[in-house]
Amino acid sequence: MHRFYVATEQLADETVTLCPRETHHALHVLRVRSSEQVELLDGMGQVALAEVIGTGRREVRLRVRQRRRHARPRGRLTLVVGLVKGGAFEQILEKATELGVARVQPVFTARTVVHIRPAEMEARLEKWRWVTVDALKQCGGPWLPEIGRPMPLRLWLEQRPAFDLEMYGALGRVGATLRHRLLRYRAAHQERPPETVAAYVGPEGDFSPEECAALEAAGVEPVGLGPRVLRSETAALVFAAIVRSEFDEDEGGC
Incomplete structure (x- = not known):
């Protein structure tokens, strides 16, 4: 069944008209037809079954037949990622959406090579949002990840919310692997996993030694991700x- 993204406020109505971007995809890529059943997602926990009731050259209208609301998952993972070049950051966004990450927070670091001019910021954020929308449509998840506005790592550490557990991927010899650190948390909390986790991933070239020191001073623990040096998108x-x-x-998931 085809899936389409709609704004939350649209799903309050009995009939929905797709936005221009989704209309183009529906008409010219998927070639939907009247009476076809589709699924509508708003990325905020609502999923609706709808029927196509009309198509035009630049319009697709649907009637909502059934709605379901999914509670936000209790476990929330925030990926704090040093901005990487090319399509690597978009790949991180795509996979984060598929895996149910709650938030992706891009940060500028000492070794970040990506520069975003202030005039480009809104367009870049909109592009990233649609990357997550397309990934959500593909996987059928009910929740979009929040994408934070890029900021320096130092500023994020000063302003970030509290987390049950914070870790960063460290190269070389470290005290614990990611899996061992999670098991240690469970052992200290009656076998309950942390509900809020922040995972920090460096850019190309990794975090600088000064940044690693700042992370640890802020309570972010180094963990190992295996014996190989991973690309940023793989580590994420x-x-x-x-x-x-x-x-x-x-x-209770499978």
Whole structure:
């Protein structure tokens, strides 16, 4: 069944008209037809079954037949990612969406090579949002990750909310692997996993020694992600997959 993204306020109505971007995809890529059943997602926990009731050259209208609301998952993972170049950050956003990450916070670091001019910021954030929308439509999840406005790592550490557990991927010899640190948390909390986790991933070239010191001074623990040197997008995927598996096990997921 095809899926389309709609704004939350639209799902309050019995009939919905797709936005221009989704209309183009529906008409010219998927070629939907009247009476076809589709699924509508708002990225805020609502999923609706709808029927196509009319198509035009630039319009697709649907009638909502059934709505379901999904509670926000209890376990929430924030990926704090040093901005990386090319399509790597978009790949992180895509996989984070598929894996149910709650927030992706891009940060500027000493070794960040990506520069975003202030005049480009809104367009870049909008592009990133649609990357997550397309990933959500593909995987059928009910919640979009929040994408934070890029900021220096130092500023994020000063302003960040409280987390049950914060870790960063460290190269070389470290005291614990990611899996061992999660097990240690469970052992100290009656076998409950942390409900809020922040995982920090460096950019190309990793965090600088000064940044690693600042992370640890702020209470962010170094953990190992295996014996190989991982690309940033791979490290983010490892964090997301392993931490989400902890949440899913606690919430009864398969």
